Amino acid sequence: MEIRLEGKTALVTGSTRGIGRAIAYALARAGATVVVTGTDAERARRTAQSIADETGAKTLGLRLDLSDPPSIDEAFKEIETAFGGVDVLINNAGITRDKLFLRMSEQDWEEVIRVNLTGTFLVTKRAVKKMIKQRWGRIVNLTSVVAFTGNAGQTNYAASKAGLVGFTKSLAKELAPRNVLVNAVAPGFIETDMTAGLPEELKKRYLEEIPLGRFGRPEEVAGAVLFLCSELASYVTGTVVHVNGGMY
Ligand SMILES: NC(=O)c1ccc[n+]([C@@H]2O[C@H](COP(=O)([O-])OP(=O)(O)OC[C@H]3O[C@@H](n4cnc5c(N)ncnc54)[C@H](O)[C@@H]3O)[C@@H](O)[C@H]2O)c1
Helix, strand or coil: CCCCCCCCEEEECCCCCHHHHHHHHHHHHCCCEEEEEECCHHHHHHHHHHHHHHHCCCEEEEECCCCCHHHHHHHHHHHHHHHCCCCEEEECCCCCCCCCHHHCCHHHHHHHHHHHHHHHHHHHHHHHHHHHHHCCEEEEEECCCHHHHCCCCCHHHHHHHHHHHHHHHHHHHHHHHHCEEEEEEEECCECCHHHHCCCHHHHHHHHHCCCCCCCECHHHHHHHHHHHHCHHHCCCCCCEEEECCCCC
16 A cells, blocks of 8 residues: 555654655655745755655745744744645654753753753644644654663753653544544664764664664654554554664
């Protein structure tokens, strides 16, 4: 069965690079109309244009900064005018501010919680209205393997990602009667800008813990997200799909 999403509008937060960009491409190839968003409006527009050129899908590029609530409102006004709202929401954008706990400032904590958790709450609140009304919707939240394993230096990030798991499971129960499915995808170590700057020694140690013997690619996360958005997953809600090469 081929995955087709014609007639659906999908919003992907943080889709100007990395995993979000790969998800935006995958949804566009499946025929969805894709709204590409990021903190930089021009970069979002350029990425949206490249995706449209390469896939033939309809796209729109907008600024949507999760730490700036008015920008969420603005983006949704544009999306509602252009497409009447979204049918598929991928809460992908996320940040890290890694530090050992004793050195972590309240600001490091607040920034990560605000973007990863509160930002997701705000975007989802705007997005669900149409889904509830039409009794069809798909929401996929990007969590992380560290929500399950913990990781030294990431108390803020792991707490935000574990929070997203509880958010996913609770919202899934609330929205199930309206046929709005809410799931999470938990990547392991994926090669993107987020992981590019890690010390080689640390990368070597992570690699030893991955049974498949290599880091993942953004496209390999996008595959799981696409499945959850499709009719193949019509009886799947409130769950977490792990994409980590076997490390957890
Ligand atoms: N790369 C990994 O190994 C890995 C592992 C587990 C989970 N994840 C999660 O997957 C998601 C994507 O990660 P990635 O590796 O592609 O990261 P990345 O840093 O390469 O890209 C993050 C994206 O989020 C956007 N972004 C950052 N701050 C934002 C804000 N305030 N508002 C809106 N957008 C913002 C960026 O512009 C970018 O498009 C994140 O939620 C991340 O936590 C990544």
